[in-house]
Amino acid sequence: MSAPTAYEHHDHHQCIDEALMAARTVCKKNGVRLTALREQVLTKLWRSHKPLGAYAILELLASEGQGHPAPPTVYRALEFLQENGLAHRLASLNAYIGCDAPGRAHNSQFLICRHCQVTVEVASDTISSALQSCAERRDFAIHHSSVEIVGDCPNCQQAKP
């Protein structure tokens, strides 16, 4: 019984709830505070299986009554979430997404659909070790890596072939 991928129909409410629970656990363990604002931002990210831009999040917050926050508010929350492994930034999109596996070591890659933008996080050991061996061969010491694979997700391949 593995978790459904974003492409499959699933109980999305539950999916969000689980993410929030996991986030609380991680924050407790890290001795940091998952404040209301940070939790709201994380929720926005999880409501969407698509990456959200910082300004999109900003609008979502504004549209939900919480006043009209300014950019730094969102960027700081995103920074916090990233530092604690609860969210990722997708460089090729300038957008952010909730992390699939908070708490676990982070060596993830992303499959980004160029039609529907649904984005799936994967943690492929094969890819990781390919990166590692490529770097080693060149005496390069990896600090972190960004692997973003853009293409057609299963749904969109069917839809428009």
Place this chain on the structure above:
Amino acid sequence: MSAPTAYEHHDHHQCIDEALMAARTVCKKNGVRLTALREQVLTKLWRSHKPLGAYAILELLASEGQGHPAPPTVYRALEFLQENGLAHRLASLNAYIGCDAPGRAHNSQFLICRHCQVTVEVASDTISSALQSCAERRDFAIHHSSVEIVGDCPNCQQAKP
């Protein structure tokens, strides 16, 4: 007798010249025009083994007398160079770099030094096929990918350990 990597000392003038020759060949083959402006931008990219931001290129152009071009000028040249496989955009840096192997199919990855910014393009089959098999397993059809590995290059590891 393989080409030197960016880390090694080498005849950089020759390195630029070769890149320009290769670019001319590619453009002829593609039936497109390597105009003066495009060639200047490509030269700027090759003068540096470090990725350059669009506005940095803009300043270099300005500082070399050619009037004071506006952003679209540079962005259009960069777009052209990318379309013809002569340059790449590094998403994680919002910066651009000359392509190492113009003409050849493009399946490249980047090793970016976080200290000196020297960036090396590699074309690892191991990585490519790892990406491919990861995607296949999820019925994802790759269109293109962005692999940017950030860390410490050989020189900088020695310098500040």
Place this chain on the structure above:
DNA sequence: GAGCAAATGCAATATTATAACATTTTATTT
């Protein structure tokens, strides 16, 4: 050289992100 397409110039503006400083909230110490 007239006509057309491609390239460039140019002005304005959109989008993404950060800096600097004031205020508020939370936790800690007394």
Place this chain on the structure above:
DNA sequence: AAATAAAATGTTATAATATTGCATTTGCTC
């Protein structure tokens, strides 16, 4: 519980990156 320190958030302004739309020029074809 009041005083203090630390963390988080609010606010304003601005930096950095990128694009749109339209005018002009350049180079090519006939």
